[in-house]
Amino acid sequence: MSNQLFISALPGEVRAAWLADGLLYDLVILRDDKPSLADDIYLGRVVTLQPKLSAAFVDIGAERPGFLPLDEAPKGLSEGDSLILRVARDATAEKGARLTARFGELSPALLAVAESAAPPTLLRRAQDPLSMALDATETLEEIVIDDPATFARARQMVAARPEMLERLRLDLDTISLFERAGIEAQIEALLEPRVGLPAGGFLLVEPVQTLTAIDVNAGRHDSAGSTGALAVNLAAAAEIPRQLRLRDLSGLIVVDFLDLADQGARDRVVRTLQRGLADDTQPGRVSPMRRSGLVEITRRRAGPALHEVLTEACGIAGGGRTYDPVSQAFAALRAAKTVATGAPGRGVAIAAGPRLIAALEGPAAAARAAVEESLGRPVMLRPQQGRDGFDIVLE
Numbered sequence: 060m061s062n063q064l065f066i067s068a069l070p071g072e073v074r075a076a077w078l079a080d081g082l083l084y085d086l087v088i089l090r091d092d093k094p095s096l097a098d099d100i101y102l103g104r105v106v107t108l109q110p111k112l113s114a115a116f117v118d119i120g121a122e123r124p125g126f127l128p129l130d131e132a133p134k135g136l137s138e139g140d141s142l143i144l145r146v147a148r149d150a151t152a153e154k155g156a157r158l159t160a161r162f163g164e165l166s167p168a169l170l171a172v173a174e175s176a177a178p179p180t181l182l183r184r185a186q187d188p189l190s191m192a193l194d195a196t197e198t199l200e201e202i203v204i205d206d207p208a209t210f211a212r213a214r215q216m217v218a219a220r221p222e223m224l225e226r227l228r229l230d231l232d233t234i235s236l237f238e239r240a241g242i243e244a245q246i247e248a249l250l251e252p253r254v255g256l257p258a259g260g261f262l263l264v265e266p267v268q269t270l271t272a273i274d275v276n277a278g279r280h281d282s283a284g285s286t287g288a289l290a291v292n293l294a295a296a297a298e299i300p301r302q303l304r305l306r307d308l309s310g311l312i313v314v315d316f317l318d319l320a321d322q323g324a325r326d327r328v329v330r331t332l333q334r335g336l337a338d339d340t341q342p343g344r345v346s347p348m349r350r351s352g353l354v355e356i357t358r359r360r361a362g363p364a365l366h367e368v369l370t371e372a373c374g375i376a377g378g379g380r381t382y383d384p385v386s387q388a389f390a391a392l393r394a395a396k397t398v399a400t401g402a403p404g405r406g407v408a409i410a411a412g413p414r415l416i417a418a419l420e421g422p423a424a425a426a427r428a429a430v431e432e433s434l435g436r437p438v439m440l441r442p443q444q445g446r447d448g449f450d451i452v453l454e
Contacts, residue, residue: 062199066188067236068206070425072389075188076242083245086305087188088368092385092422095362096121096146096156098185100169103127103158104178105140116155117144120179123155131159141178149362189213203228205236233400235393249306250366250380256298260291260317264302266364270311273299275352277317288317292328299356300335309341309360316352329354384414388423391415391449395438396430398451406454408439412446 061081067074071092077085089095096119103117106124115136116124125146133142143165148157169182176182189209204210210229217223230236237243248254254262260278264271275295277288299314314332319325325348332354336343343358371383382390391409399407409419419427419440431437441452 063201066204068209097361100183102178102180125156125158127158256294258290258294273314296331307364309358312356314354384418388418408452410441411449
């Protein structure tokens with residue numbers, strides 16, 4: 060099996076995709092305009108104790124104090140105390156971040172920083188994709204990076220490990236790295252509800268505010284009886300953990316499998332589901348399958364789901380999703396770089412609506428400047444009222 064990591068970076072956005080024989084099995088997209096604090100470590104200060112909630116509210120420098128359950132805090136905590144905490148779950152629109160004082164052994168260097176710091180202070184960011192890759196190099200045959208600055212940092216990080224230097228590769232091809240590796244298409248598929256299964260059926264994955272519903276459909280096995288239903292269910296149980304991990308779906312997940320009359324068959328499907336979830340970085344639990352075919356999964360939420368990072372609500376009562384302007388801005392810059400590199404000496408412009416233009420002049424401005432520097436010429440902006448999407452225009 061061929062294991063590769065592809066890292067594509069622009070100022071304000073880093074995307075990392077892990078592939079096994081060309082199939083995406085892990086994905087990280089970090090955006091400065093939608094930051095995640097999950098697994099960051101802070102020196103916080105206790106603002107208030109709430110005995111009725113068995114919790115403390117702690118200032119870590121965020122918009123709202125974080126929520127720290129007392130059973131995950133040191134004994135004898137008092138208001139005004141300073142303590143080192145990890146963000147277990149990002150804040151939501153209604154709640155502050157969930158905190159815990161439980162984590163692995165801290166380095167002497169980090170403890171020294173904490174001793175001299177005044178709360179609230181960020182002590183350590185969670186590992187970025189590059190650090191994650193270099194910590195798990197025994198499974199990777201190749202690490203391909205399309206950004207010279209990120210590549211230089213990677214070489215510096217593994218300077219004392221010559222075997223790792225051989226696995227690093229800088230890719231400056233005119234066509235986007237993710238496009239050539241087939242990653243863009245796989246990411247786009249993760250934002251669609253329908254997922255095809257090798258057994259001939261398909262899944263419908265539909266996250267809503269309170270839960271995620273996954274419906275298993277028989278497809279061409281509609282009339283195949285119990286044997287066909289078991290085959291589709293087993294294929295679904297093998298694929299669902301991958302979809303949860305890549306889409307980063309969490310909370311309550313309700314799966315409606317095809318009906319199985321045999322208890323042994325139902326148990327077999329659940330065991331397949333449990334095996335797939337066993338390697339997940341976010342812990343989860345699986346309920347037994349009911350006779351109706353329903354299975355409940357609970358998966359811990361750390362950061363935002365993929366659709367929350369890349370899209371925004373649209374339609375009646377926000378019932379649909381569409382790419383947000385910043386996501387479109389980064390996509391437009393990648394497309395502009397590809398087109399302009401293939402047409403040296405010609406001017407290049409992005410024609411787009413007002414919101415996308417505003418994103419290119421705001422959150423994606425540093426990325427635009429980086430693309431212009433690599434091209435050696437400006438990327439012009441051409442506003443078009445009432446326009447959705449963008450066009451790349453050679454001038």
